[in-house]
Amino acid sequence: MRRLLLAVCATALSLPLLVPSLAGAADPNPGNPLAGRAWGVPRHTAEPQWLAYEAASGRQKRLLGRIALRPTSKWFGAWIPDGDIKQKVRSYIDASTGGDTAVVAQLTVFRMVPWEQAACTRLPTKTERTSYKRWIRRFVAGIGTEQHAAVVLQPDGPFALCAPDGSHVLSRLETYAAKRLGALPNVATYIDAGSAGWNHLDPANAVRQLTRAGVEHVRGFHLNTTHYESTAREIDFGAEVVAALAKAGLDDVHFTVDTAENGRPFTYTEFFDAHPDGVFNNAPACRRAAQRVCATLGIPPTAQVARKRWHLPARIRRLAREHVDGYLWAGRPWLDTQTWPFVRQRALRMARTTPFAAARGGEALSAR
Incomplete structure (x- = not known):
């Protein structure tokens, strides 16, 4: 697999920052859609980590660069109206990729209403279901058939299983989204499946959620969003979940880890x-x-x-080579309660204390 170089330098402000993410020639996961191409870095006025980085100087700028100069995933949800979502997606992708459809843009769909604890007490109304489907169609249209992208679908996925009276309505809506996203030829979609701990280390729990949510229509699943x-x-x-899915007749499922x-x-x-x-989320x-x-x-x-x-x-590395498409940053721990707003001091502390500080920018992503 040919080497892709760093597309632009971090200081070229007129273009998006891109970092290559390569796979080795003997990769046991040769179909990995995230390998062998550049990943876009969102440089956009709507990205608070980028604005903080741009305004900083000296050591603080270097520290903030450990967040702002790395590929992260932007969240899109019900706070964006149905009529605006297509253009919002398109603008974000352009800011991340410079209009280069070969570059991987990263997006997170968090559109379900109701969700989290509210999903355990009521089902979406007919109006909410109709709006969800319309929003998803326009989100998909914003990505388009040519753009390469990685999409995390509905963080906190296990909440779909707590719908009142065992209803599958939430899962059917997720399946609708999975089918639409899965039909995009250059998009790798990963349905959020919580975390190992959330599933009580029982892969059967994740399999139940994922099969209800339409995992057969997408690349696989995502673990550890908003968890530690x-x-x-x-x-x-995740490897146990893959094996359990295979026993259920779903082969070639892969996953990503936050x-x-x-x-x-x-x-x-x-x-x-x-x-x-x-507060666990904070x-x-x-x-x-x-x-x-x-x-x-x-x-x-x-x-x-x-x-x-x-x-x-070594055993985990072997499992990763076979089953894991990538390590993603869909989580946003530099935001208050991982939602909003950006907390500068929090970001600086995490950037300063990370054990992976030596892995800077493209250096962490360019070697085979």
Whole structure:
């Protein structure tokens, strides 16, 4: 597979920053749609991490660059009206790729209404269901048939299983989105399946959610969005889910792992043991390199999932080579409660304490 070079330098402000993410010649995952091409970095006035980086100088600018100069995924949801979503998607993709359809843009769909705890108490109305489908169609149209992209579909995916009276309405809506996204020839879609801990380490839970949500129509699934569990734990669990899906008749399913905030990994239980009154979605940012049960940046976004520099055990690296398409940053731990607004001090602390600080920009993504 030919080498793709860094498309533009970080200081060329008229063009988007691109980083290559390459796969080795002996890759056991030769169909990986995220490997062998550049990943776009969103340089857009709507991206708070980019604005903070642009306004900074000196050491703070270098630290913020560990977030702003890396490929991240922008979230799109119900706060964007049906009539605006197509253009919003198109503008974001252009800012990430410079109009180059061969560059991978990254997007996260968070459109379901109701969702999270509200999804456990009521079902979407007919109007909400109609709006969801219309929004999805226009979102898909915004990407288009030529653009290469990676899409994470509906973070906190396990909430679909808590719909009242065992209803499959939420899952059917996800399936609608999966079919539409899966029909785009250059888009790799990964349905969010929570995390290993959320599924109680039981792959059957994830299989039930994913098969209901239409995983057969897309590339696979995504793990660890908004969670802090270790990359090794997620890979181990994800491989078990892949095997269970294969037993159910779904072969060639792959997955991605979110590494935006698991530089010092911990579980849900460990968090509340350390922070009984804490807010899990807003775990304190690490202040010191030796601190634990705190959020800091994990492995930089890349399709080079089995590099030794990620400090994964040999067995986990073998599983990653076969099953994992990439490490993505769909999580946004530099935002308050991972939603809004951007918290500069939080971002600086995570950038300063990450154990992957030496993996800078394209350097982390260019070696075979």
